[in-house]
Amino acid sequence: MDYDVLILGGGIVGCSIAYELSKYSLNVSIIEKELDIGNDVSELNASLTFDGMEINNDLNYYMEYYGNKNMKDITKSFNVPFKKLKSIIFEEDFIGNNNLIEKMYTRSIRRGIKGIQKISNHNLKFGLQAKVNVEFNKAIISKNWGVVSPYDLAIAYGEIAFDNGVNFRLGEKVIEIKKVSKGFKVTTTKNKFTCKFVINTIPDDDYKLGNKVKENISKNNNMKCFLINKKFKIKDIFVVLGENDEDIFIYPNFNGDTIAYVITKDEISYEDAFEKLKDKLPGINCDYINNSYSTQFFNDRIMIDDSKVSKGYIKIDGKNYGIVTMSQFIANTIRKMVIENIPSKPKKDFYEKRREVYRFRDMTNEERNRLISLNPKYGKMVCLCNKVTEGEIIDSIRRPLGARTIDGIRKRTGAMNGDCYGSYCMSKIISILANETNKDITEILEKSAGSNIIMSRIKQFKEI
Ligand SMILES: Cc1cc2nc3c(=O)[nH]c(=O)nc-3n(C[C@H](O)[C@H](O)[C@H](O)COP(=O)(O)OP(=O)(O)OC[C@H]3O[C@@H](n4cnc5c(N)ncnc54)[C@H](O)[C@@H]3O)c2cc1C
Incomplete structure (x- = not known):
């Protein structure tokens, strides 16, 4: 056998399982x-972490509860x-109101x-400082979200x-899984x-191996996300539960900006x-919006089949x-099953x-000076908006499992995520990565493959 365990999919769930299994031989x-x-x-x-209050399904509640209980310790140990x-969750006052707050509280x-x-x-x-304009009768406050x-x-x-020895095969797509006499054969591109063991975290696709008729009631709504700049400040998490499951989430991120999600049943324009x-x-x-994008809001029941x-x-x-909150529970449970x-x-x-x-x-400043004296590259500012230095960019590439794409550097360092969204620093970062x-x-x-940023050099300049 090539491997004891193959984990399919390197999302947060796959990575948390890899971490748990890497503790074993x-x-x-x-x-x-x-x-x-x-x-x-x-x-x-910044993603929200939940305490299980808002979720209907009891098993998924426990997954959130477990993750919430351990989130502080694990994030502290990982820095x-x-x-x-x-968090303050309001239910808007509308006809046919579902009394969600009452249900959530009970x-x-x-x-x-x-x-x-x-x-x-x-x-x-x-009692509370609120910047939101909501007609409501009841609201619920939780001290447990984050x-x-x-x-x-x-x-x-x-x-x-x-x-700790897990092998990462990036840029390989799984195309087939077959049961063989003492385990599985997995074919990639x-x-x-x-x-011996396959853990499939790829959403939806079970390569005809699972026996599941999809039990999930997919309630996947549309979500427009807005990144609001520092002109608007918010301290708490606000959730407005509206009519027809049209909800709004507003919360601060780690740069002092604000994130807002507008969730709707039907696809609507950014303007709407x-x-x-x-x-x-x-x-x-x-003028307060720095970035916006569209995605889906998934509300499936999570199951470990x-x-x-x-x-x-x-x-x-x-x-x-x-x-994100549930991943710790999922990883722990799977570790126990595997061993x-x-x-x-x-x-x-x-x-x-x-x-x-x-x-x-x-x-x-004292810590910065000490770091610059050890490595002067930490004294060269590359991303002025988010104050990211050349030393940090290089470290993000040289680290274990280092970034190999511009998006990887953005995610690891926060560079190119500021007010100018990379227009000042992206070309420098491309040169550093190259x-x-x-x-x-x-x-x-x-x-992804094929997403080259610079198509060609303008060599003719030399001859002009
Ligand atoms: C804008 C936005 C906001 C969000 N906010 C929150 C939040 O506040 N709180 C929260 O908890 N969650 C939030 N989420 C959801 C959460 O981030 C995702 O649900 C989570 O990242 C999913 O992780 P996963 O590991 O289950 O799946 P994925 O990340 O989808 O992992 C599956 C992986 O499998 C790979 N893959 C697919 N097919 C193949 C194949 N054939 N071969 C090999 N690999 C394959 C994919 O590339 C992917 O990396 C948010 C998501 C978005 C987009």
């Missing part, structure tokens, strides 16, 4: 079709940005979730797994592998989504808005610590 590989891990996590540097924030009491408070319109006026940098978390899992947002945040206008575990196959089924089925021992030399990450923007990887600048990719 197992030969593990992860296969990811893209050139980097953690591709699907939000581009906007990943995370902060707990107060559910939270039944589940024993602490730190929850129900308030009325009256309490809010007297924001985490999702790709830092995915990359931290990946880096530690890599340092580049190779064929045999393994912005109008809906403006209705709730009367203080903003178009272990019906074929005795044969060596587990499938993670579904896509959900809360999976029950493949005899293995905890590694004595498992190395838990992640290599130091220096974030110039978060350092004191230099570090010994490539020509025309070979440098934005993200």
Whole structure:
């Protein structure tokens, strides 16, 4: 057998499983079709973490509860940005109101979730600072939600797994999985592998191996995301539950900007989504928007399908808005299932610590000077908006599982995510990446294969 375990898909779920399995004497590989891990996590540097209050399904509640309980410790040990924030969830006052707040509150009491408070319109006026304009009767406050940098978390899992021997096969697409006598044969666009155990985290695709008739009731709404610049400031997480499941989420990220999601059943234009947002945040206008993009809001039930575990196959089924919080539970559960089925021992030399990450923007002047004296490249500012230095860009490329694309550098360092969105620094970053990887600048990719940024050199300039 080539491997004990093959993990298919290098999203946050695949990486967290790789991290858990790397603690054991197992030969593990992860296969990811893209050139980097953690591709699907939000581009906007902060994902919400939940406490299970808002979710209907009891198993998924427990997944969130577990992740929420452990998020502070794991992010601290990985040096990943995370902060707990107060969240205020309003239900708009509309005809046919579903009494969601009441249901959420009753559910939270039944589940024993602490730190929850129900308030009325009256309490809010007297108690809380609010910048939102919502007609509501009841709201709920939770002290347990937070924001985490999702790709830092995915990359931290990946880096530690890599340092502890997990093999990452990036840029290989799985095209077939076949059951063979003592395990599985997995075919990719580049190779064929045999393994004892397959963990499939690729959403939807089970390559005809699972026996699942999709139980998930997909309620995938459309989502318009806006990155609002520092002219508008918000301290807490605000959620407005509107008519027809049309919800709005507003929360701060780690750069002092604000993230807003407008979720609607039908696809709507950016203009219409912005109008809906403006209705709730009367203080903003178009000049405040730095970036916007469109995606889907997934609300599937997440299931660990272990019906074929005795044969060596587990499938993670579904896509959900809360999976970043749930990933720790999923990874722990799968680790237990794997070690029950493949005899293995905890590694004595498992190395838990992640290599130091220096974030110039978060350092004191004293710390900055010390770092520059050790490596002068930390004294050269490349991204002026987000204060990212050349030293950080180079480190993001040289680290274990380092960035090989511009998007990988953006995710790891925050460069090109500021007010100018890379118009000032991207060309410098392309040159650094080309230099570090010994490539020509025309070979440098934005993200996936074929996404070259510079098409050709204007050689004629020399002759003019
Ligand atoms: C804008 C936005 C905001 C979000 N906000 C939040 C939030 O606030 N809180 C939260 O918890 N979640 C949030 N999410 C959702 C969360 O980030 C995603 O659900 C999560 O990243 C999914 O992780 P995953 O590992 O399950 O799946 P994926 O990340 O989709 O991982 C699957 C991987 O498999 C790879 N793959 C697919 N096919 C193949 C193949 N044939 N061969 C090899 N590899 C393959 C894919 O490239 C992918 O990397 C948000 C998502 C977006 C886009």
